[in-house]
Amino acid sequence: MSDGNLRSRFTHNVPTSVVAEDELRVHLSTVDTPLLLVCAVHVTGDSSLLDRFADKVGIPRSNVLGVVEAPVDSATLQANAELTDIVCDALTKRNQNPYLRTTDLALVARMADIAVGTYVDPKNLPMYMEQCGFAPDQRAISPTSTPPATLNLAIIGAGMTGLDAAVKAADRGFEYEVFEMEAGIGGLWWSQTYPGVAVDTASVYYSLSYEMTPDWSRHYPVGEEYGRYLTELAKKYELTDRLHFNSEVTQMKWLDTEQVWELTIEDTVEHTIRTVRAAAVISGAGHFNRPKYPDVPGRESFAGTSVHTARWRDIDLAGKRAAVIGVGAAGIQVIASIADQVEHLAVFQRQAHWVIPNLFPDNGKVGDSERWLRRHLPYYQQWSRFLAFWQMNVISYQMHKVDDDWIKTHSLSISPENDMIMQMSLNYINDTFGEGSDLARKLTPDFAFGGKRPIRDPGRFEPGGYYYALSQPHVDLVTSTLSRVVPEGIVTADGTLHELDVIIWATGMTLDWLSPIEIVGRNGVTLNQVWADNNPRTYLGGTVPGFPNLFINDGPNTGVATGGAGHNFMTETVDHYAFECLQLVVECGATSIEVTQQAHDAHNDRIEELMLDLIWTHEHRADTYYRNQTGRIILPSPFTATDFWDMNQRPDKSAFLLRAGARAGAVRQDVGA
Numbered sequence: 001m002s003d004g005n006l007r008s009r010f011t012h013n014v015p016t017s018v019v020a021e022d023e024l025r026v027h028l029s030t031v032d033t034p035l036l037l038v039c040a041v042h043v044t045g046d047s048s049l050l051d052r053f054a055d056k057v058g059i060p061r062s063n064v065l066g067v068v069e070a071p072v073d074s075a076t077l078q079a080n081a082e083l084t085d086i087v088c089d090a091l092t093k094r095n096q097n098p099y100l101r102t103t104d105l106a107l108v109a110r111m112a113d114i115a116v117g118t119y120v121d122p123k124n125l126p127m128y129m130e131q132c133g134f135a136p137d138q139r140a141i142s143p144t145s146t147p148p149a150t151l152n153l154a155i156i157g158a159g160m161t162g163l164d165a166a167v168k169a170a171d172r173g174f175e176y177e178v179f180e181m182e183a184g185i186g187g188l189w190w191s192q193t194y195p196g197v198a199v200d201t202a203s204v205y206y207s208l209s210y211e212m213t214p215d216w217s218r219h220y221p222v223g224e225e226y227g228r229y230l231t232e233l234a235k236k237y238e239l240t241d242r243l244h245f246n247s248e249v250t251q252m253k254w255l256d257t258e259q260v261w262e263l264t265i266e267d268t269v270e271h272t273i274r275t276v277r278a279a280a281v282i283s284g285a286g287h288f289n290r291p292k293y294p295d296v297p298g299r300e301s302f303a304g305t306s307v308h309t310a311r312w313r314d315i316d317l318a319g320k321r322a323a324v325i326g327v328g329a330a331g332i333q334v335i336a337s338i339a340d341q342v343e344h345l346a347v348f349q350r351q352a353h354w355v356i357p358n359l360f361p362d363n364g365k366v367g368d369s370e371r372w373l374r375r376h377l378p379y380y381q382q383w384s385r386f387l388a389f390w391q392m393n394v395i396s397y398q399m400h401k402v403d404d405d406w407i408k409t410h411s412l413s414i415s416p417e418n419d420m421i422m423q424m425s426l427n428y429i430n431d432t433f434g435e436g437s438d439l440a441r442k443l444t445p446d447f448a449f450g451g452k453r454p455i456r457d458p459g460r461f462e463p464g465g466y467y468y469a470l471s472q473p474h475v476d477l478v479t480s481t482l483s484r485v486v487p488e489g490i491v492t493a494d495g496t497l498h499e500l501d502v503i504i505w506a507t508g509m510t511l512d513w514l515s516p517i518e519i520v521g522r523n524g525v526t527l528n529q530v531w532a533d534n535n536p537r538t539y540l541g542g543t544v545p546g547f548p549n550l551f552i553n554d555g556p557n558t559g560v561a562t563g564g565a566g567h568n569f570m571t572e573t574v575d576h577y578a579f580e581c582l583q584l585v586v587e588c589g590a591t592s593i594e595v596t597q598q599a600h601d602a603h604n605d606r607i608e609e610l611m612l613d614l615i616w617t618h619e620h621r622a623d624t625y626y627r628n629q630t631g632r633i634i635l636p637s638p639f640t641a642t643d644f645w646d647m648n649q650r651p652d653k654s655a656f657l658l659r660a661g662a663r664a665g666a667v668r669q670d671v672g673a
């Protein structure tokens with residue numbers, strides 16, 4: 001495996017680490033022995049260590065949920081001591097040999113088996129090597145296929161996806177500009193500021209693979225920390241000059257004769273309009289843009305303070321009677337965060353969620369040793385990410401896939417893996433509230449785990465935890481349906497008036513994709529017409545027939561659920577594919593690329609077929625925004641992470657129409673102001 005991209009700025013070089021022995025020994029004492037062995041191989045370049053220690057290191061003790069498994073036996077302790085000496089000997093020298101890189105796939109395969117404690121099918125390794133920061137994008141771009149300046153890009157959104165597209169554009173030599181309707185960098189990590197907003201995917205793998213950072217303060221960082229990460233990314237990759245804030249794309253029109261998109265952009269502060277032309281558009285606009293409210297009469301009549309989590313503003317909650325409507329990911333973060341500030345909290349739950357316990361000690365803080373090791377022990381960060389990502393991948397797919405034999409004898413869970421996670425959550429309910437108690441009954445879902453997006457308790461059973469908050473005497477869990485909002489509060493279907501000072505709507509966002517933008521394609525048809533009735537479909541790279549040179553990242557059926565990855569995985573993988581398509585345009589001397597209807601339909605037929613084996617078409621008891629009103633699953637991808645990654649590596653030319661038209665004008669033509 002080579003470091004491919006000839007022009008790439010992603011060097012993936014692991015710098016020489018020279019450290020003091022005392023310090024090194026202290027921190028090494030916390031490393032799982034299998035990871036110590038693979039790092040020892042890297043720093044010594046001595047692969048015979050695998051023969052010597054492979055059967056002595058045991059399996060990794062830690063897992064991505066924060067559980068520390070089984071005690072270590074004496075053979076492992078002995079191996080750990082010897083490997084510690086070996087690593088100390090290597091890393092305390094000033095003159096070190098270059099570290100062993102991951103170029104020999106057979107060797108990497110052996111190391112992978114040791115790092116995760118079981119067999120890893122080598123066919124998965126290229127994806128893991130890229131996504132865990134060992135090797136960059138595999139593409140070797142020939143210097144003769146440099147993109148012409150006329151193939152300029154407009155990127156929508158300065159969240160994770162838009163920034164990744166910008167990094168890739170710069171790396172591959174494309175001209176680009178990014179249009180962001182908000183005033184800053186970060187996407188939802190900029191705009192979502194509700195109390196407790198935080199990532200609920202492990203930080204060790206919820207970051208861009210070429211920009212892993214050893215510095216996360218928490219295993220599940222708060223939103224602000226994640227926003228800082230994205231801001232630093234923009235600075236480091238020198239994107240900031242290309243970012244246009246307060247710039248909302250309101251309309252896009254494909255001009256076929258000129259083979260360009262014309263974008264109408266509104267300045268959200270000055271309220272002026274301008275138009276910009278770009279040969280291609282990559283959308284990183286996300287799919288959550290507008291707050292969603294339940295259909296309850298009287299919402300505007302409430303006399304107190306009413307706020308949606310997605311439009312948070314400072315509110316004085318001290319001594320107030322507050323309500324949180326909704327117990328999804330945002331709802332439970334708010335509840336856990338504000339419970340100790342209010343006088344009384346009413347939690348309105350439409351449907352119980354499965355909640356994964358938070359097993360990390362010390363409020364989920366990443367320990368000092370862990371951070372030190374990620375920075376100073378070469379390849380430790382990469383293998384830690386590998387382990388976490390692998391664990392999630394394997395479990396996640398099996399957890400969502402219906403096992404036909406299993407369901408013959410189980411009424412709720414759909415596979416052994418699904419049952420294992422469900423039992424963990426069920427035990428969490430019963431251990432906390434007592435089996436059969438009123439709260440346990442109300443909190444136990446009647447659908448299989450994963451039927452709707454599972455959520456993670458932001459804290460343990462202590463202040464800052466969700467179940468802890470629910471156990472407090474001043475917090476009530478209300479399961480009666482909302483009937484109407486009145487000036488004094490909320491009336492529920494059982495006739496109770498819940499008197500309130502503050503209502504917090506944690507009722508999610510509309511699944512918008514690009515519907516707020518009028519996008520007119522090649523034949524004058526709009527994307528909203530093609531996707532009418534909440535029925536969006538795309539081919540790979542977020543391409544749609546009739547919409548040349550448009551790549552809708554984070555589009556329908558690309559959600560990460562079955563892949564067990566973070567959103568970053570889909571972001572990078574889809575952006576990669578979009579750039580491969582653009583590279584094809586360059587290499588073919590074309591001006592536009594458009595997916596054929598046939599390829600698009602066949603891909604979507606495949607999605608529907610695979611969905612039949614997955615939980616969401618089987619489990620209808622769960623209300624989920626993954627499903628549209630006709631029952632079609634529109635958000636998650638049905639593919640395994642590896643399959644998804646593989647099919648996104650190179651476009652199949654036969655799936656596309658490549659056209660060569662006259663593209664008028666040069667790079668950016670502002671045709672109005």
Ligand SMILES: Cc1cc2nc3c(=O)[nH]c(=O)nc-3n(C[C@H](O)[C@H](O)[C@H](O)COP(=O)(O)OP(=O)(O)OC[C@H]3O[C@@H](n4cnc5c(N)ncnc54)[C@H](O)[C@@H]3O)c2cc1C
Binds near residue numbers: 197286
């Ligand atoms: C509260 C919350 C928590 C989440 N936690 C996780 C998690 O822990 N793990 C995980 O994997 N995923 C999580 N997600 C999913 C999440 O959407 C992604 O992880 C990710 O950050 C989204 O990045 P993005 O760049 O694709 O979209 P966004 O972050 O939504 O960014 C889109 C950007 O496009 C801009 N934009 C939209 N329309 C226009 C327009 N017309 N003109 C100009 N700009 C426009 C928006 O202002 C925004 O800045 C979470 C989502 C939410 C809402």
